[in-house]
Amino acid sequence: MKKLNKKHIVCLLIILMIFSFVWFDSVFLKNNSAIFADELKKAGEASDVIIIFNSGGFGTVDFDHAYDLKPIIDNLEEVVESMNYNVSIIPYYRTRETVIGKIGHLKEMVFGFPKQSKDMAEQIKEFLKQNPEDKIIMTGLSNGAAFVASIMDDLKDTGNNVLAIELGAPFWSDKNINDNVLFLDNNGNDVLTAGNKKEIISSFIKAPFKWTYSIILNKKISYAEAMEAPGHRYYWENIKADVVSFFENKLK
Numbered sequence: 001m002k003k004l005n006k007k008h009i010v011c012l013l014i015i016l017m018i019f020s021f022v023w024f025d026s027v028f029l030k031n032n033s034a035i036f037a038d039e040l041k042k043a044g045e046a047s048d049v050i051i052i053f054n055s056g057g058f059g060t061v062d063f064d065h066a067y068d069l070k071p072i073i074d075n076l077e078e079v080v081e082s083m084n085y086n087v088s089i090i091p092y093y094r095t096r097e098t099v100i101g102k103i104g105h106l107k108e109m110v111f112g113f114p115k116q117s118k119d120m121a122e123q124i125k126e127f128l129k130q131n132p133e134d135k136i137i138m139t140g141l142s143n144g145a146a147f148v149a150s151i152m153d154d155l156k157d158t159g160n161n162v163l164a165i166e167l168g169a170p171f172w173s174d175k176n177i178n179d180n181v182l183f184l185d186n187n188g189n190d191v192l193t194a195g196n197k198k199e200i201i202s203s204f205i206k207a208p209f210k211w212t213y214s215i216i217l218n219k220k221i222s223y224a225e226a227m228e229a230p231g232h233r234y235y236w237e238n239i240k241a242d243v244v245s246f247f248e249n250k251l252k
Contacts, residue, residue, distance in 0.1 A: 016099075016100075016103065017103055019100070020099075020100045020101075020103035020104035021103075021104055021107055023100055023104055024095065024101070024104025024105060024107070024108070025104075025115065028095065028096065028101070028104065029115060029116065029119060032093065033119050033120075033123065036090075036092055036120065036123055037123050037126075037127075039090045040090065040123060040124070040127050041127070042088075043088035043090050044127060044130075044131045044134055046086065046088055047085070047086040047087055047088035047134075048085055048086050048133065048134050048135065049080050049085040049086065049087045049088075049134070049135045049136075049137065049251075050087075050088050050089075050090060050134065050135070050136050050137070051073060051076060051077060051080075051087060051088070051089045051090075051137045051139060052090055052091075052092055052136060052137070052138050052139065053066070053069065053073055053089060053090065053091045053092065053139055054091075054092055054094070054138070054139060054140035054141070054144030054145075054147055054148055055069060055091075055140075055141060055144050056068070056069070056140075056141040056142030056143050056144050056145075056168075057142070057143055058094060058095050058097075058101070058102050058105055058109075058143070059092070059093055059094030059095060059105075059143065059144060059147065060093055060094070060095060060096060060097040060101070062091065063089065063091050068141060068233065068234070069139070069141045069144075069167075069234075071235075071236055072139075072167070072234060072235075072236050072239070073089060073139060075236045075240070075243075076137070076139065076165070076243065077089060079243065079244055079247055080137070080247060080251065083247070083248075083251055083252060085135070085251070092120065094108070094113075094116060094144075094147060109143065112146075112150050112173070112174065113146070113147050113150045113151075114150075116147070117147065117150035117151045117153070117154060118154060120151050121151050121154035121155050124136060124151075124155060124158070124162060125155070125158065128158060128161050128162075132161075134161070135160070135161055135162075135163065135251065136161065136162045136163070137162075137163045137164070137165065138151060138152065138162065138163070138164040138165070139164070139165045139167075140164075140165075140166055140167065140169075141167045141168055141234070142167070142168050142169070142170065142192070142232065143170065145166035145167055145168055145169035145170075145173070146169050146170055146172075146173035146174075148164050148165075148166050148169075149164075149166055149169055149173055149174050149175070149176050149181075150173075150174065151164075152164050152176050152178055152180070152181055153174070153176065156178065159180075160180060160250055162180065163180050163181075163182075163246075163247075163250050163251075164176070164178075164180060164181045164182070165181075165182045165184065165243065165246070166181060166182070166183050166184065167184045167234045167239075168184070168185065168186070168190050168192060168193055168232050168234060169183070169185075169193060170192050170193065171192065171193055171194060171195030172195075180250065182242065182243065182246045184234065184239055184242065185231075186231045186232075186234065186238065189230070189231035190229070190230075190231040190232050191203075191229045191230050191231050191232070192229040192231075192232050193231075193232075194231075199229060199230055200229050203228065203229045203230070
């Protein structure tokens, strides 16, 4: 059996990328849009405020395992319910947890989620036509915050029906000039949001050593946690005042 040379490997990689991009655009986006529309409809029947959850990274983490964002969303739910609203939480998955899924999503990430944000914005507008009294709260962490920012650009004409909380959006993402968006960056201490390239590079270099050391100590952390930039972890007690003030202004 002949060994694969470099040209063969490059060709296989190109074929994999093309297949992933085609699958993402023609299969995943269509199916995911239908699923999200159905989830939104069901949530609207049960509630008058819907919190849409967007995890960081590739957006594949389910809500129950989003240990960085779930505690914050749970507290958001309590705050909104204290204002006498019925609340539902639904996730939005930006791709699937597979090699093809992640490669296919790279194009969206690099170009600022042009297709996904437009599709989701259209789904939300259609939902609000049928449910004009309902409120939607978009929430996102890191890449999820960047995705939320791109959606909010397409939802400027929805008034106070759509609010957004963006936590730790990366420095390369667009910043919304919008009264309906609460932008959080740990008071400027999130180096990924601030664009502190020296600290960001240092985090990448240290990540494998931190990850290995955690295994040695039998306190294993995920590689994403090991790679986390300083200030990029968000805690409810640190953002509670800003969030409560934002909701009291926008929901009451």
